[in-house]
Amino acid sequence: MPRFSDTEKKMIRQKLMQEGERLFTSFGIKKVSIDEIVRAAGIAKGSFYSFYPSKEHLYMDIAGNLQTKMWREMDEFLDENRSLPPRELCRQCFLWMFQALKRYPMLKQADGETAEHLYRKLPREVIEAHTKDDSCELIRLQEYGVHFTCGIETAAKTLQTLAVSFLNLQQDDSSDQQAVMRIILDGVLKEIISDESD
Incomplete structure (x- = not known):
C-alpha cells in the first residue's frame, strides 16, 4: 500500500x-x-x-460534497423566505433545490437507474449514512417552524424518492412535466408536513 x-x-x-x-x-x-x-x-x-474501495464510494463522496454545497446555498433561501407557512416553505425549498441542480450536473443527471446501481453496489451502511445526512438537513428545517408528521428518517427517504422521481421526469419533455411535479410534490408535502407554525 x-x-x-x-x-x-x-x-x-x-x-x-x-x-x-x-x-x-x-x-x-x-x-x-x-x-x-x-x-x-x-x-x-x-x-x-x-x-x-470502489468507484461507487467515490461517487457517493462527490455527491455528498455537492449536496452539502447546495444545502449551504439553500440557507440563504430559507432565511429570505422564513415568513412562509411551513408547508409552502418546504415546497418552495424543494423547487429551489431542483432548479439549483442546474449548477450541479452530476447530481442533476442522477436518476432511478443510478440510484438502483448504487443501492446494489454499496454496503447498506453507506446508503444509511447518506440518508442520515439528509435527515440532518431536515432537522434544520425545524428551526424554520417546519414540523414533520412522520419520523425524520421516513421524511428523508420519502423526499429522496421524490427527488429521484423528479430526476426521472426530466426525461419527459411533455408540456405537463411541471404540473405533474407540482401535483406529486404537493401531495407528498401534505402527507409529511404539518401546516401549523410554532
Missing part, C-alpha cells in the same frame, strides 16, 4: 473527486471505470484503493 504525506493525500483525494465528477457527469457511473479515473487523476490503480 502506498504511503502518502498528509499534503499528498489531500491533493490526490481532491484530484480523484475533481476527475471523478467530470467523468461521472460526462458518462454516468456505470460507464466509467476505475482505470479511467486513475488515468485522469494521474495515479496508480493501487493508489485509488488507498482512498476508496
Whole structure:
C-alpha cells in the first residue's frame, strides 16, 4: 500500500473527486471505470484503493460534497423566505433545490437507474449514512417552524424518492412535466408536513 504525506493525500483525494465528477457527469457511473479515473487523476490503480474501495464510494463522496454545497446555498433561501407557512416553505425549498441542480450536473443527471446501481453496489451502511445526512438537513428545517408528521428518517427517504422521481421526469419533455411535479410534490408535502407554525 502506498504511503502518502498528509499534503499528498489531500491533493490526490481532491484530484480523484475533481476527475471523478467530470467523468461521472460526462458518462454516468456505470460507464466509467476505475482505470479511467486513475488515468485522469494521474495515479496508480493501487493508489485509488488507498482512498476508496470502489468507484461507487467515490461517487457517493462527490455527491455528498455537492449536496452539502447546495444545502449551504439553500440557507440563504430559507432565511429570505422564513415568513412562509411551513408547508409552502418546504415546497418552495424543494423547487429551489431542483432548479439549483442546474449548477450541479452530476447530481442533476442522477436518476432511478443510478440510484438502483448504487443501492446494489454499496454496503447498506453507506446508503444509511447518506440518508442520515439528509435527515440532518431536515432537522434544520425545524428551526424554520417546519414540523414533520412522520419520523425524520421516513421524511428523508420519502423526499429522496421524490427527488429521484423528479430526476426521472426530466426525461419527459411533455408540456405537463411541471404540473405533474407540482401535483406529486404537493401531495407528498401534505402527507409529511404539518401546516401549523410554532
